[in-house]
Each structure stands twice: as structure tokens, then as C-alpha cells.
Amino acid sequence: MAANDKQLVLWFDVRKGMLTYSMYGSRNGTDGTADCSGSITQAIKDAGGKPYAYLYSTVTLEPYLKENDYERIAVNQEWNAQVGDIVMMSWGRSMADSAGAGGHVGTMKNANDFISVDYWTGGQQGTAVSEHNIDHYLATNQPSYFEVWRLKTSSSSNNNNSNENINTETPTQNLGDDEMYIYEVTRKNGKTEIWFMNGLTRWYLPTNEAVATAEAQLKKYGRSTARMRFNHDNYQLKQLEKSSKEIK
Numbered sequence: 001m002a003a004n005d006k007q008l009v010l011w012f013d014v015r016k017g018m019l020t021y022s023m024y025g026s027r028n029g030t031d032g033t034a035d036c037s038g039s040i041t042q043a044i045k046d047a048g049g050k051p052y053a054y055l056y057s058t059v060t061l062e063p064y065l066k067e068n069d070y071e072r073i074a075v076n077q078e079w080n081a082q083v084g085d086i087v088m089m090s091w092g093r094s095m096a097d098s099a100g101a102g103g104h105v106g107t108m109k110n111a112n113d114f115i116s117v118d119y120w121t122g123g124q125q126g127t128a129v130s131e132h133n134i135d136h137y138l139a140t141n142q143p144s145y146f147e148v149w150r151l152k153t154s155s156s157s158n159n160n161n162s163n164e165n166i167n168t169e170t171p172t173q174n175l176g177d178d179e180m181y182i183y184e185v186t187r188k189n190g191k192t193e194i195w196f197m198n199g200l201t202r203w204y205l206p207t208n209e210a211v212a213t214a215e216a217q218l219k220k221y222g223r224s225t226a227r228m229r230f231n232h233d234n235y236q237l238k239q240l241e242k243s244s245k246e247i248k
Contacts, residue, residue, distance in 0.1 A: 002069045002151055005084025007047035007201075008107055010217065011247075012039070012115045012129050014196060017209030021119050021128040023100070027055050034128055036105050037061055039117040040086065043107070044068055046201070046247060058088055058095055058103030065149050074148040081108045081134065085150050089143035097145075104143070108134065126207070180221060182214055183228035185237060194227075197244070204248040 019034045027038025034042075038055040041064065045052055049068040056064050070086065073079060085108040090098035098104075106116020115131040138146065182205070185193045196203040196214040205211045215225045230237035 002153055003044045003047040003049040003084075005047075005082075005151060007198075008043050008084050009109050009115065010198070011043035011046055012107070012117070012131075013109075013213050013217070014203045014205065014210055014247075016129045016213055017126050017207045019117060019128040020125045021117060021121075021123045034117045036117050037103075040105050040107065046245075058090065058098040058105050061088065061105065062095065069152045070149040071152050072147055073150045076145060076147075079148055081111045081148075082150065083108060083110055085148050087114060087134070088147050088149070089138075089141070090145040091143055092145065094145055095147065104141070180218060180223050181228060182211070182218065182225065183230060185230050186232060188232045197240070200243070201245045201247060202241070204246070 015029060018032065019029050019039075020032060021035065022033035023035045025031050025033035027033070027035050028042035029039060037057045041052050041055050041061065044064070050064075052064055065086065073085075079085075087106060087108065088095055088098075089104040090096075091102050092098055095103060101119075104116065104118060106114050106118070109115045109131055112133055112135075113131050114134040114137050115129065117128045118130055119128075120130045120132075121127040180196075180198050182194060182196050185195065187193060194205040194211055196205055196217075198217075203214070205214055218225050
């Protein structure tokens, strides 16, 4: 089973405004904090990838990428970026020298924009997920080394491979083909929760920014932003929760 490129990006999108940067908490967002490599490990797994043995660092992430059918397509060179490309950076000679704050990793949201969990705002609360033009990001942070990984089921042609025209593109799941909607739940204690349903995955939306991001996804794929509403003891809600995966 391979991760889905668009689901990978969505993992970060729905957590805008929710995560605070820290290398010393959960690292994958479960306690509201995350770092770059912990979040990308969790995102790959939640996007359909294989279970991880532990939350990897930028030094140890490579084997997990290979296990999930990613391949390195560029090193220290321009490339034709695609949704879901994973970009790893080091301020040393290679990723082996990227421990701690010496490295970074994130994914391409589109051909131009890079999204990740980072320290861009100096660790301000709820600002860890940020996106930037990749050229600007590289020019501003000036890593001495970077490499790009892509799923083998995506197009692997690289504009620097002038002697080859490789196209390994195969049909992949379209995010917009899945059932997709926002719903509200009134819990037994009277608290109202807002959730984003996409396929067989439920994403908790704790902030207005997270809700706005989910609504933008609905509009992008021509879906209604009208919300379904359930009481905590609703039978349909119980079946929905039983048959889907929760991301909170």
C-alpha cells in the first residue's frame, strides 16, 4: 500500500492553526505539538503508507521512504515539482549530517509551494504548519544540501534527465472522488465538535482556520459546505464513527 499524494498534503492543510512547533513533545501532533520529521512520518502513514517503527528524524527517514515506494529523483538540482514530492534539506554535507535543527523535511503542495511543520514564526503557538514558495524557501534558508523523493506511481521525469523521458504515471485515487463533507456532533456533555469526512477518514477541526481550510477543499472539488448535524446518540453517527478512521 502506498501513500496518496493529495492525502499527504491534506494532512498538513487541515492542521493549519492547530500545531505548535516542538522537537520535545509528541512530534506528530497528537499533543498539539510537532516537528518536521515527526509530522511527515505520521502524514505518510495516515495518507495510506505503511506503519512506522518509530517517528523518524531527517537522518533516519530514508528507509521509511523506500519502504513506502518513494524514490530519490533529484539532489541539489532543479526539478519539475509535483504534488506530494518530499523535499529533505540539510545544513551539513548530506542528510546524515542533519540531526536536530540541522535538517528539515516537508512536501510540495503543488508545483511551486512547499508545506511543512517548521520554526518559521519562532515557535509561536498554532503556527507550526506553514507554506512557502519553494524557491524563496531554499533561497532564504540556504541549505547546503537537499534531495527530493517521489512516489514511484507518480511521473518521475526530471527536467535535468535530458537523455531520458521517463513516465511511470499510473492512475491513483483522486481526492475529489471520495465522499467529502463537514459535520457537527453535539456530545453528551453539550460540547459541539466539527469534523471533516473524506473517504474513510474523519479529521477533527478544532479551530476556525481548520474549518476554513476544510471548506476550501470542499469548494475546490465542487462539494457543498452545508453541515450535517448529529446528536451524540444518533445511530448514523455511531455507524460512521465505527467504519472510519479518526484523525484528532
